Amino acid sequence: MARDVVRSVKGTRDFYPEEMGARIWLYEKMRQVSESFGYSEFEGPMLETYELYIAKSSQEIVEKQSFVFEDRGGDKLTLRPELTPTLARMVAARQPQLTFPLRWWSFGPFWRYERPQKGRTREFFQWNIDLLGDDSPEADAELIAIAASFLKEVGLTSGEVRILVNNRELMDKHLATFDIAPEMRGEVFNLIDRRDKMSEESWQEYAAELGLTPKQTGQVIDLIGNQELWRQSDSLVKMFAALEAYGISDYVSFAPQIIRGLVYYTGTVFEAWDTSGEYRAIFGGGRYDNLVGDVGGDPVGGVGFAVGDLIITLILQQYGRLPEFGKTPSAVFFTLFDQSLLQESLKLANSLRQAGIKVTSQLTPSKLGKQFKYADRIGAKFAIVVGPDEAANNTVTIKNLATGEQTELPQGELVNNLKALGG
RNA sequence: GUGGAUGUAGCUCAAUGGCAGAGCGCCGCACUGUGGAUGCGGUGGUUGAGGGUUCGAUCCCCUUCAUCCACCCCA
Incomplete structure (x- = not known):
């Protein structure tokens, strides 16, 4: 050792x-x-x-x-x-x-x-x-x-x-x-x-x-x-x-x-x-x-x-009767695009929590690719991105980590959308 | 308490009395707004610890510690 x-x-x-x-x-x-x-x-x-x-x-x-x-x-x-x-x-x-x-x-x-x-x-x-x-x-x-x-x-x-x-x-x-x-x-x-x-x-x-x-x-x-x-x-x-x-x-x-x-x-x-x-x-x-x-x-x-x-x-x-257990209880990973978007990202993530959704937040900026990789590793199903484009339009991007599919939608529709997806 | 086996990289395991290896993982790059796939590069070790034999020990011997397995007992 x-x-x-x-x-x-x-x-x-x-x-x-x-x-x-x-x-x-x-x-x-x-x-x-x-x-x-x-x-x-x-x-x-x-x-x-x-x-x-x-x-x-x-x-x-x-x-x-x-x-x-x-x-x-x-x-x-x-x-x-x-x-x-x-x-x-x-x-x-x-x-x-x-x-x-x-x-x-x-x-x-x-x-x-x-x-x-x-x-x-x-x-x-x-x-x-x-x-x-x-x-x-x-x-x-x-x-x-x-x-x-x-x-x-x-x-x-x-x-x-x-x-x-x-x-x-x-x-x-x-x-x-x-x-x-x-x-x-x-x-x-x-x-x-x-x-x-x-x-x-x-x-x-x-x-x-x-x-x-x-x-x-x-x-x-x-x-x-x-x-x-x-x-x-x-x-x-x-x-x-x-x-x-x-x-x-x-x-x-x-x-x-x-x-x-x-x-x-x-x-x-x-x-x-x-x-x-x-x-x-x-x-x-x-x-x-x-x-x-x-x-x-x-x-x-x-x-x-x-x-x-x-x-x-x-x-x-x-007998193979023990279920698999996911690593994280949260299905949603909230990325952090850069330091300037910290406040907005944390606020949005928290509004999801108040709506009863379990969310893991990225706290320090890093490459988006690394953040997706991390989200995948901890077992999250969805990643949410708020970058400069989204921030300017009051939208968010939801990425389905299993399929790679992405959709951009107004921030106000995020909660209902995630709930509909089972987040 | 009794008996048996095993300790080598973060994990799973090779190897040889003469420079310690692979796969996986991890990190980086290809790809600075996109992960899983692929390719390339890199990080990796006092070979559990101590002693002995030997020119030389990860290997052989002794001691010790740890882990696993069985017995005992029990969930």
């Missing part, structure tokens, strides 16, 4: 305007879907106490993957690695005055101290959406419907992505009938979760290490191979029935091997996967019934999910 530019922090991303365009696009899709289901936007602090996450997130996330540090007063702080504990805390703090069921969504930055790789950075953005205070299977169905609507909205088909659903209570009930002790079931959940992520051999070893008998291991394999298992769960039966109403059933499948890593999930759990199998889960969520109580509030159940911006963007790129 010839230039010794100060480096950015490992695992962070710079959003140059092109990337910012994609981020805003994604954010707008999330807002649109959230609001269409009646959810309100909220935001919490990015800094939380370390205590908030202990025993609520997965141990790995709290102990190894969080940015934890002491402030100047010696208090232990954490850059939030996820939103749900913050949500629970905020709900608990104002529980008596909030109206339930509560429907909230949020989009913001999160941090995890991990080795960056494809689709994973240390600073990332997440869309979180949660419904609290309704414990029905229909509430679970609403969140899954929202997830599916979002996938549909960004242009992904049910052939490309699929939401896999399971229920932890259902699985727990069956593990009990296999004589697996309650304190072991968390580990067995973990085992189930890794069924598709490990080789058969090492999975069997893992099962043996946990102390499962060959018979029990066999029962677990049969269990997670049973695609009709959901019929034994009243909750899942009702949930799938409700999903029919949304017309997105083709996006949703039952999958008994879906468990999820976070310890606070208590009932329905779900993950969206790219069906090509090239990527890991696109997003995940589920029902958590104890979280608000755990942070000091009255027990109120919730269901929600989180979508990371990186993976969804990767998938959208893979």
Whole structure:
């Protein structure tokens, strides 16, 4: 490197305007879907106490993957690695005055101290959406419907992505009938979760290490191979029935091997996967019934999910569904012929802005050719020229940068003309 | 935390133990009231950093830093 530019922090991303365009696009899709289901936007602090996450997130996330540090007063702080504990805390703090069921969504930055790789950075953005205070299977169905609507909205088909659903209570009930002790079931959940992520051999070893008998291991394999298992769960039966109403059933499948890593999930759990199998889960969520109580509030159940911006963007790129983003928001470039026409050019440009047209102005004189080149580069559609001839006649020249076509017209007709052209 | 790969011009990449190159970009000119196309000319580098071997290292060796990829975990 010839230039010794100060480096950015490992695992962070710079959003140059092109990337910012994609981020805003994604954010707008999330807002649109959230609001269409009646959810309100909220935001919490990015800094939380370390205590908030202990025993609520997965141990790995709290102990190894969080940015934890002491402030100047010696208090232990954490850059939030996820939103749900913050949500629970905020709900608990104002529980008596909030109206339930509560429907909230949020989009913001999160941090995890991990080795960056494809689709994973240390600073990332997440869309979180949660419904609290309704414990029905229909509430679970609403969140899954929202997830599916979002996938549909960004242009992904049910052939490309699929939401896999399971229920932890259902699985727990069956593990009990296999004589697996309650304190072991968390580990067995973990085992189930890794069924598709490990080789058969090492999975069997893992099962043996946990102390499962060959018979029990066999029962677990049969269990997670049973695609009709959901019929034994009243909750899942009702949930799938409700999903029919949304017309997105083709996006949703039952999958008994879906468990999820976070310890606070208590009932329905779900993950969206790219069906090509090239990527890991696109997003995940589920029902958590104890979280608000755990942070000091009255027990109120919730269901929600989180979508990371990186993976969804990767998938959208893979399928070519991410739109191109122009470099400038203005379609009109106002040239400056020479210094003597500065006042007139700036005034005219500003009268366009007052009429609601977005205009970029040339501020220092240079060759017109260079100005057109610049206008083209920044993505403007029209260039406007006021030279000595136009100034003398109170006219302007509009040049269509795509076709090269030029028209001279009275200054008074400029606004309407540009609007007619779509400027 | 574990393992693998890669660092050469603004970008994408060549090359050789012996003068470091191309394409794209950028700047200029042809064309001082017209951009994209074309032609011509020009700008471009302590070969990531430090050390070692060598007459000589961008190349071989060691160290270090950075990036990427996979595992782990997860969004």
